[in-house]
Amino acid sequence: MTGTFAPVREHDAELAAFTEMVRTFVAREITPHHAQWESDGIVPRELWRKAGAAGLLGLGLPAEYGGGASYRFNAVVDAELYHAGATGPGFTVHNDVCGPYFAELATPEQLGRWVPGMTSGELVAAIAMTEPGAGSDLRGVRTRATRTPGGWLLNGAKTFISNGIHADLVIVVAQTGSDGDAGLSLLVVERGMAGFARGRNLGKVGLHAQDTAELSFDNVAVPDANVLGQPGRGLRYLMANLAQERLTIAVQAVAAMEGVLADTLDYVRTRTAFGQPIGRFQHSAFLLAELATTVKAARVFVDWGVEEHLAESLGADTAAVIKLHTTEAQQRVVDRCLQLHGGYGYTTEYRVGRAWADARVQTIYGGTSEMMKVIISRGLGLHKT
Numbered sequence: 001m002t003g004t005f006a007p008v009r010e011h012d013a014e015l016a017a018f019t020e021m022v023r024t025f026v027a028r029e030i031t032p033h034h035a036q037w038e039s040d041g042i043v044p045r046e047l048w049r050k051a052g053a054a055g056l057l058g059l060g061l062p063a064e065y066g067g068g069a070s071y072r073f074n075a076v077v078d079a080e081l082y083h084a085g086a087t088g089p090g091f092t093v094h095n096d097v098c099g100p101y102f103a104e105l106a107t108p109e110q111l112g113r114w115v116p117g118m119t120s121g122e123l124v125a126a127i128a129m130t131e132p133g134a135g136s137d138l139r140g141v142r143t144r145a146t147r148t149p150g151g152w153l154l155n156g157a158k159t160f161i162s163n164g165i166h167a168d169l170v171i172v173v174a175q176t177g178s179d180g181d182a183g184l185s186l187l188v189v190e191r192g193m194a195g196f197a198r199g200r201n202l203g204k205v206g207l208h209a210q211d212t213a214e215l216s217f218d219n220v221a222v223p224d225a226n227v228l229g230q231p232g233r234g235l236r237y238l239m240a241n242l243a244q245e246r247l248t249i250a251v252q253a254v255a256a257m258e259g260v261l262a263d264t265l266d267y268v269r270t271r272t273a274f275g276q277p278i279g280r281f282q283h284s285a286f287l288l289a290e291l292a293t294t295v296k297a298a299r300v301f302v303d304w305g306v307e308e309h310l311a312e313s314l315g316a317d318t319a320a321v322i323k324l325h326t327t328e329a330q331q332r333v334v335d336r337c338l339q340l341h342g343g344y345g346y347t348t349e350y351r352v353g354r355a356w357a358d359a360r361v362q363t364i365y366g367g368t369s370e371m372m373k374v375i376i377s378r379g380l381g382l383h384k385t
Contacts, residue, residue, distance in 0.1 A: 015072055018055075022080045025054050030086045037209035038354075041201050042165060043088045052121025056091060060099045065111060066119035067103070071244070074099075075251050075306055082255035085351045087358045088209025090126075090163040094118070096248040098125035100241045101171055101186060105229035114169060114188075126167035128158035128189075128215055129238070138173065138184065138235060143217065145174040145187055151223040152176065154187060154195075157216045160365070164213025165201050167191070172217065173238065176231050184234030188226040195220040206357030242367065243319035247305050249366045250326040253359075254302045257295045257333045260355045264288070264337040267350075271342075284340060291333050298326045317379030324372040327362040334359045 029050055037043045051057050059074050061067030074096050081089060102115060102125070117123030134140035143156025154174060161170070168191040177183030189196050199214030229237055265288065268279030278284050305322045308314040338345035338356045345352045363369040377383045 015076065018073055019076050019080070021054065022056065022077055025051070025056065026080050026084050026086055030081075030089065031084055034086055034088055034209060037088050039208075041203075041208060042211045043090075043209055045166060047089060048121035048124055048166065050121070051089070051091060052119060057094060057121055058099065058115065058119030059095055061103050061115050061119060062111060065115040067099075067115070071096075071306065071310060074248070078248055078251045079255040082252040083259040085256070085259060085355055085358075087207050090124070090166070090210055092248055092252070093127065093162045094125045097241075097245050098127050098169075098171060100244060101127070101228055101237065105186070105237060109225065110188075110228070117168070123168040124163055124166040125169045125171070126161055126163035127171040127173070128161050128164075129173045130158060130160045132157060132159050138238060141173055141175055141184060143172065143174045145176045145185065145222065147176075148221070151221055152185075152187060152227070154189065154217045154220040154222050157214065159214045160202070161213050161215050162210060162365075164215055165198060165211035170196075170215065171228065172222075173234055176234075183232035184238070185231040186228040186234045186237060187222045188228060189217065189220060189222060190226070193220050193222070205360055206354070207361060239316065243314050243316050244309065245366050246319040246323040246372075247302075247309055247314065249362060250298075250302050250305065250322045253326040253330040253362055254295070254298045256355055256359060257298065257330050260334050260337045260352055261288075261291055261295055263351055264291075264340055267341055267344075278340070287336060287340070291336055294329050294333055298329050302326060315379075317375055320367070320372040320375040320379075323366065324369055324376065327359075328369060330359050330362055 029047065048057070056077055058065070058067045059069040059077070060071065077095065078092050081087070081091065099118075102111070102118070106114070114123060118125055129138065129141070131142060134142065143154070143158065145152035145154045154172065156174065158172070161167070170189045172187045172189050173184055174187055175183070176185040195218040197216045197218070199216065202212045202214065204212060265279070268284055268288065269277050271278050279288065301322060305314060305318070308318065334352065334356050338352050341350055341352050344350050345356075347353055367375075374383060
């Protein structure tokens with residue numbers, strides 16, 4: 001099992017070459033430094049510029065601005081990072097989560113103003129949905145923007161925002177409807193706007209190299225030129241793009257499982273007990289056979305999901321099934337691999353320990369497993385919509 005994203009076909013030379021380039025970039029520019037970045041709590045800004053120069057950013061943005069690639073290329077970047085345990089760089093949020101909003105909703109003026117910097121790494125994007133009192137329930141968002149001549153006055157707070165420290169462009173989900181109207185809008189807040197402040201870089205159980213911040217907005221004047229799409233239609237835009245976000249998390253989950261399983265197989269072949277490699281004990285061998293089966297099935301499932309997404313046939317309930325299945329499997333697989341490492345697995349010197357901590361959030365962000373079950377049950381006709 002390798003970290004190669006499976007839809008790379010033998011005849012697809014461009015995607016195969018891109019995969020090899022990304023793998024080389026990760027091995028050269030990220031893996032040797034990741035432990036230090038975990039200690040620092042953030043990756044250096046220079047990494048973003050290097051990634052932009054290498055062609056890893058803004059892949060799905062319009063071709064005339066340096067993008068033009070299909071989601072397959074995004075998935076390669078995601079898979080190679082997570083197969084290597086490189087969970088610090090927030091490229092996924094920038095490319096897979098924020099990218100579609102700019103690609104699909106931005107005006108020509110907005111594209112020209114923001115997208116060149118997004119593809120070069122000079123501008124880092126983030127999206128601010130979650131609030132201290134609102135997570136999966138987007139209708140509970142309390143951050144509000146009120147109409148002013150030529151723009152909006154934004155007030156509120158967001159939390160758990162990935163890329164929050166580095167972000168130059170933050171897509172803020174805010175209430176803009178009148179009293180009794182739960183209309184949401186997407187407003188782009190730029191670095192340096194008066195009243196926009198970042199809180200601390202949050203300490204987390206895992207993902208230690210990924211900057212995750214609290215953001216606050218105190219009478220931030222956002223011009224009409226910074227509204228994505230039409231005011232009041234934000235919930236519709238969010239629902240349309242959440243399927244890709246959840247598929248991306250599944251791509252990460254499978255790649256992480258593949259990487260940890262490969263490490264574990266190496267470990268059990270060399271670690272001895274009672275005169276033989278621990279992988280030869282029937283319990284270990286059977287457990288690893290089960291884990292390998294789980295990982296392979298998850299890989300096939302995710303690859304199918306990507307094909308469905310590329311064909312524009314991936315529905316919200318199916319994306320929820322894929323995310324639920326793969327992230328819950330990731331929890332089990334990584335936990336069992338840690339167990340096979342014994343005490344060494346509980347140290348951060350072995351990647352499996354870090355992967356165990358990093359994996360825990362996968363069933364939480366992008367919609368919790370419980371929320372995925374609600375969506376799936378609605379698709380089965382068992383819940384009111």
